[in-house]
Amino acid sequence: MNDVLFEELLNEDESATLDFKRDQYPFVGATDEQKSELLKDIVAFANAWRRTDAYILIGVEDVKGGRSKVIGAASHPDDATLQQFVNSKTQRPLTFLYEVFASEGVQVGIIQIPLQERPVFLKHDFGKLKKNLVYVRRGSSTGIADPDEISKMGSAMALERNEPTLELQFALPKTRTEMGTALSIESEIVELPKTDQIPSQRMASIIDFNNNPDFYREMAQYIRLTSILREVGFTLKNTGSILAARAHLQIIAERKDHVLIVDESRYPKFPQRQRTIPMFLPNMGPNRISVDNHGNQWSLSLSFGSLQPKASTWSNGVFYVGALKPCQLNLEAHIYADNLSEPIKVPLSIDIETKQRKLDMKELEGAPSGV
Structure with missing residues (x-):
């Protein structure tokens, strides 16, 4: 001074x-x-x-x-x-x-x-x-x-350095729906009947050895878990005039006992009425979201590939998130690219509310057959 x-x-x-x-x-x-x-x-x-x-x-x-x-x-x-x-x-x-x-x-x-x-x-x-x-x-x-202003803050600095400017949002890839950086979802907590109240599946005939007697119990657990989880994906937009070379997303956060986060490979499998060899093939294509656990942390990673100026890309598939009690997840996403001098940091939040319901036996007995 x-x-x-x-x-x-x-x-x-x-x-x-x-x-x-x-x-x-x-x-x-x-x-x-x-x-x-x-x-x-x-x-x-x-x-x-x-x-x-x-x-x-x-x-x-x-x-x-x-x-x-x-x-x-x-x-x-x-x-x-x-x-x-x-x-x-x-x-x-x-x-x-x-x-x-x-x-x-x-x-x-x-x-x-x-x-x-x-x-x-x-x-x-x-x-x-x-x-x-x-x-x-x-x-x-x-x-x-607000999220738009935060995104523009990073973009302004990137323009001065002659680097790509990237905007990340939650999304539903199947419907190409953008969902912003602050997401609100609801998990359904399903109370199951007592185990001894859930019937075994009867055999169609005395020689029907492939019949799965645990089908209804497995279906009850499937309904309980999938009612908690909600699917979420990502979209990435290059708003600038410079190619983003091999863009990659990573999120690392602390694990919480009441929060469930899984990728498609760990999503509960639909129960089978007949005992068969599982034929589930996880999504292994490009732009696949991967969620892994490491001690007291979990990580999410996603490779977007290179992204042309003004273009958008979507994750190939989703991950699933839910909670056993109301909570808010405050996350920080890091976007990397070969031509970024340092990662772009994007604050994300997921507000999770919960509601309770009981599983009706009629719903369980009317469950569709697995494929």
Whole structure:
């Protein structure tokens, strides 16, 4: 900071690049709620739509339509401590600088936030702030970016680097239905009859050795599991003018006991009335979604292949997700490509509600034959 720039800032109005704070942010010895105000402002300016550095002037009282008044701040946080605090909370490093600047016989705190990769959001809830929400400075106030705005944030940086700009959404590939980045589904929790109340399937004749006596019990379990799960796929669009070479999607998240996520190869098999050799062939073609478990984590991967400018592609098949109780899954998708200098990160969410019902024996006995 220098005297000329400082004077220019004092004569500007608050905007997407400037904020005045009469009082210092609570920090040393403050509660998480108090500290979250400082964190929110820094993150919001990092996500702001601007073409130049942003500044927060602490110890300066805003004067609308005139030169803001320099009051000074009695204390200042250590820059290294502040850096560690902010960057321990965000999903990617956030570049900023805290500087103590002398003016008019007092000391003013200046937070400078340069242009950088967006979006920036919190990995975990903190104080009043929620994880995975993208706070953004708009004019003289702070709001929350919607999925379209978040996608454009990444696209703007990609254009400057001459790289492909990609937009990811949940989708239903069979019907070519786009579903956005925030999905709401409902799992049905089916209460089964007691095992001894489910009859065995009778043999058609005394020589019908292929008859499956466990058909109804297997069907009950099939209905229970498939009622929980809902199918979901993906679509990827290249909105820019540069080819995306060998685009690949990956999601890694923590496993939860009440959440079920499987790919097509692990989806429950339809029961057979007759005992036969299983002929199920999993979808092994290109653009197939694969879900794997690794200790306390699960991962989803999908290769889209190369994608021409302005073109869209769809996953070949789906994965299945559901839960035993209401919950929200907050995920971060990483999109890789040979000509991306770093992956594009896309926040995704799945809100799962549940409802209960009992399995009626008539429904079970009227189940269709397997194929």
